[in-house]
Amino acid sequence: MDVVAESNINRQLPALDETVGRLKIEVLRERVAAIAPDCRVHAVDDFLTQDNIDALIPADARVVVDCIDSFRVKAALIARLKRRKQKVITVGGAGGMVDPSRLHIVDLSRAEQDALLARLRKTLRQDYGYSRNLKRRFDIPAVCSSEVPRFADGNGGVTYAKAGASGLSCAGGLGSSVTVTASAGLLAASWVLGELTRET
Numbered sequence: 001m002d003v004v005a006e007s008n009i010n011r012q013l014p015a016l017d018e019t020v021g022r023l024k025i026e027v028l029r030e031r032v033a034a035i036a037p038d039c040r041v042h043a044v045d046d047f048l049t050q051d052n053i054d055a056l057i058p059a060d061a062r063v064v065v066d067c068i069d070s071f072r073v074k075a076a077l078i079a080r081l082k083r084r085k086q087k088v089i090t091v092g093g094a095g096g097m098v099d100p101s102r103l104h105i106v107d108l109s110r111a112e113q114d115a116l117l118a119r120l121r122k123t124l125r126q127d128y129g130y131s132r133n134l135k136r137r138f139d140i141p142a143v144c145s146s147e148v149p150r151f152a153d154g155n156g157g158v159t160y161a162k163a164g165a166s167g168l169s170c171a172g173g174l175g176s177s178v179t180v181t182a183s184a185g186l187l188a189a190s191w192v193l194g195e196l197t198r199e200t
Helices: 024-035 071-083 115-128 178-199
Strands: 063-066 087-091 103-107 141-145
Touching (some): 071 115, 087 178, 141 178
Parallel strands (some): 063 087, 087 141
Antiparallel strands (some): 103 141
8 A cells, every 4th residue: 555655765665666566565565585594574555544553553552653644643643542451652744844853752642843743642632631731741651752843945045934724735845854754763663672571
């Protein structure tokens, strides 16, 4: 379903000229096998939706990293995992950001400058019964940035003013920077390793 696109080459590990058009899960499975031949990868060619969480996310998963772009699916996943008492870390948006040193992990209730996480919080409160008390923590770690996103100004420049409905896109000249997306992933992975070592 999700194939390597030319626009992925600047920021995604599986994206090379020779992998464009191939399924990302297959390219990544091959990469993992080349690095660690004994590692078992269960690759699923599907997108997570609100309706297939139980089918795609095992109830015995020790930790789940949420990097979903849809706030509704993020909310459904997190609510389900919290009901199952499974550990989860969520990752916010990276579009328009360029400074990986501004990334940090905070409780989701304390994330700022992140429209995706703000919509996630609102959805968890409205649809899943999370507390509307702004002082109350969600007990959900979130990778986010304190950086204010930059937007294309339409004249080849950059502005901090949001540009209407068009928003961020690679076509508009600004998307995500590999330095930020990779660092966000590594920060989430570091949290996961810490959680797993605490279990032993």
